[in-house]
């Protein structure tokens with residue numbers, strides 16, 4: 111059954127008695143409805159069971175899972191899942207007045223969005239790990255939660271088990287985040303690490319990431335960069351107070367990277383990472399997601415496998431880093447259960463909605479990608495014959511792009527076999543570089559499209 115969202119004006123506010131019933135209720139169990147029982151939902155059930163006593167003491171009320179929504183009642187589940195609680199009817203959770211708190215770990219924009227909306231309208235606290243939903247509808251859901259005086263908590267949505275949402279919302283409350291540079295897709299980082307260190311192909315590494323529970327239900331969301339872009343939009347809400355149209359964020363994934371790029375990157379002293387980058391430029395913000403070369407000596411170059419890291423620059427604090435496992439059942443469940451505890455404690459204390467009220471966002475324009483400046487790694491597959499260097503350097507020079515280093519590999523001497531000419535440029539405006547590449551692509555010696563990777567060394 112699918113429940114369509116209601117317009118806010120149609121939705122009744124929770125009755126005073128419903129709010130009152132949830133207040134000062136120490137000892138009375140907090141009843142939880144779980145939407146989804148896959149990788150993350152299974153991890154949440156395991157942690158809630160393993161740490162039940164400790165969590166109950168901290169919440170000052172037992173945390174009890176009352177119903178679990180799934181698609182398939184017959185599927186195998188973690189041992190901690192009581193099959194008697196399973197349902198395929200969302201109304202069993204959303205319309206059950208005894209349920210205080212809904213945990214959404216289904217994924218996708220819909221029907222998850224409709225269910226979260228309905229839960230908030232019913233005066234229930236919501237915990238979600240769904241970054242796609244937050245990137246697409248986060249501001250509207252936060253507004254609704256504030257209006258209905260309930261909490262919407264989403265630590266699990268970014269960085270798996272890393273406490274980045276709390277860090278931005280609470281620890282940075284007195285500072286101004288100037289920039290963030292982050293590895294926030296565990297699957298991409300795992301795949302790039304396996305390709306570089308294990309010589310594994312892209313498709314084999316993706317299969318491994320799926321088996322480990324790191325990848326999205328549709329792994330293209332990871333590999334094509336969209337999952338990291340969703341997370342960047344969520345980070346921008348908290349770091350820069352920005353309401354951003356997620357479709358405007360520049361996104362590139364890792365499909366174009368091959369072994370040759372890893373070898374050249376290494377030769378120039380870099381490692382290839384999939385990064386999400388945000389900068390507050392005052393009049394606008396810069397948000398982009400793409401693979402990039404980072405110096406081998408940098409902290410981010412040494413974040414490998416499923417690990418994630420977010421490097422923050424605070425105006426007063428200076429640099430800081432949060433680091434840990436960015437995907438998988440139990441790491442993500444740690445974040446989700448921490449949110450469950452927070453929301454439960456707020457309900458018990460009669461201050462539901464307080465933490466969500468602290469989130470403020472305004473529309474911020476994005477810097478066009480053509481205005482972004484960077485150093486670049488450029489790889490040109492060319493025919494090995496006289497005049498090629500001039501044909502590459504000429505358009506770059508005319509566009510004001512200065513070459514810092516250059517190598518040619520695979521010289522055949524005959525001019526027949528392709529060779530790679532690889533350049534590292536000085537910092538240049540992306541729009542200028544694109545103009546030069548458009549000219550170079552028309553040259554008869556070009557055998558395939560040039561590869562462009564940005565260098566992130568700030």
Ligand code: NAP
Pocket residue numbers: 145146147148149150151179180181182183185214215216217218221239240241242266267270323324325326327436437438439442
């Ligand atoms: P998953 O393993 O595919 O689990 C999804 C669960 O939701 C399944 O139990 C599925 O039911 C249920 N479900 C999906 N659509 C449904 C529908 N229309 N009606 C009823 N039940 C439905 O996904 P996951 O990896 O746990 O991810 C869940 C969420 O957490 C996603 O938003 C994801 O982006 C996010 N997340 C995942 C990770 C991670 O490492 N995996 C980390 C952080 C955040 P069936 O089991 O019956 O199919």
Ligand code: HSE
Pocket residue numbers: 267268269270294295296297298324325326332337436437438
């Ligand atoms: N698919 C996501 C990743 C899960 O690989 O990072 C964690 O959000």
